[in-house]
Amino acid sequence: MIRSQPTEITSVRRRFSTCRRRSCKSGRALLHRCGVPHRGITNFRRQNGNPQRVAGDKRQGAVNFITAAETSLGQHPAFQSDTRWTSNACYVGANAYVTVQTFSLDTATLTQTPLSKAFDPIYGNYVTATPPSTQTQVSRTGGRPVFLDNGNIVVVSDDRTSYLDPDTEVSTFSIITPAGAVVKSATLVSLGDQWDNVAAFKGGFVVRPAGGLMYFYDNSVISKVRWTTTRRLDCPSARAGDNLRTVRTFAVTTCTWRQGRQTRTPARFGWPPGMRARARSSAR
Numbered sequence: 037m038i039r040s041q042p043t044e045i046t047s048v049r050r051r052f053s054t055c056r057r058r059s060c061k062s063g064r065a066l067l068h069r070c071g072v073p074h075r076g077i078t079n080f081r082r083q084n085g086n087p088q089r090v091a092g093d094k095r096q097g098a099v100n101f102i103t104a105a106e107t108s109l110g111q112h113p114a115f116q117s118d119t120r121w122t123s124n125a126c127y128v129g130a131n132a133y134v135t136v137q138t139f140s141l142d143t144a145t146l147t148q149t150p151l152s153k154a155f156d157p158i159y160g161n162y163v164t165a166t167p168p169s170t171q172t173q174v175s176r177t178g179g180r181p182v183f184l185d186n187g188n189i190v191v192v193s194d195d196r197t198s199y200l201d202p203d204t205e206v207s208t209f210s211i212i213t214p215a216g217a218v219v220k221s222a223t224l225v226s227l228g229d230q231w232d233n234v235a236a237f238k239g240g241f242v243v244r245p246a247g248g249l250m251y252f253y254d255n256s257v258i259s260k261v262r263w264t265t266t267r268r269l270d271c272p273s274a275r276a277g278d279n280l281r282t283v284r285t286f287a288v289t290t291c292t293w294r295q296g297r298q299t300r301t302p303a304r305f306g307w308p309p310g311m312r313a314r315a316r317s318s319a320r
Contacts, residue, residue, distance in 0.1 A: 101139055
């Protein structure tokens with residue numbers, strides 16, 4: 037079990053415990069300089085940024101996890117060991133943006149080991165001299181990281197750069213490996229703001245920005261399906277509140293019309309265990 041605990045100076049720590057909570061240990065969300073925990077200020081824009089995020093690989097026997105936060109580490113002297121912050125003009129002044137770091141966890145000792153350096157998974161490899169349109173709030177952890185069933189990680193962001201679209205607030209994602217390599221660069225979901233509402237399922241993932249649509253992707257991001265949220269999921273068309281979330285255990289169905297009759301069929305990307313029968317039952 038991994039839990040997030042923000043501190044008073046926007047550094048973030050994590051608490052690790054076994055499933056039966058027989059032991060517990062604290063760890064830091066961000067490490068620098070050969071694995072040294074960072075205990076200082078991470079966000080130059082404000083003291084308490086958007087919610088810190090943490091996600092773990094849910095496959096049996098998996099030990100990898102990822103932390104995410106709104107930070108300004110590209111301008112921090114402690115995180116300048118290479119050129120990963122030099123691709124574009126996001127990493128200047130008091131700008132803050134989505135930052136992640138991946139780790140593995142020794143389940144016997146509850147010791148974390150970094151698998152990557154802290155970096156911007158959305159625009160870290162995006163080369164441009166054009167500054168982001170909205171400063172100092174470049175991007176936010178309005179989205180979240182989620183592990184896919186192939187071990188990779190999709191990171192969804194509330195994006196305010198205008199790099200992918202002139203709109204000043206859109207939903208974007210990228211896919212990275214646990215080692216921090218970018219599998220899929222920044223990809224536009226929609227022109228709606230993003231607040232949480234990301235879930236993985238067998239073979240893919242779903243993102244629900246503001247606007248009343250859910251966007252389904254397979255792991256390769258070759259296939260994409262849009263599905264309108266309806267009263268079957270009780271989802272509003274505007275930005276959802278903290279009490280309404282998209283989770284992978286929904287029995288998702290798609291609706292079509294054939295010869296004047298409405299029929300419902302399961303989404304074609306696959307199902308979490310036990311959900312196919314429930315979907316068939318709810319579609320009757």
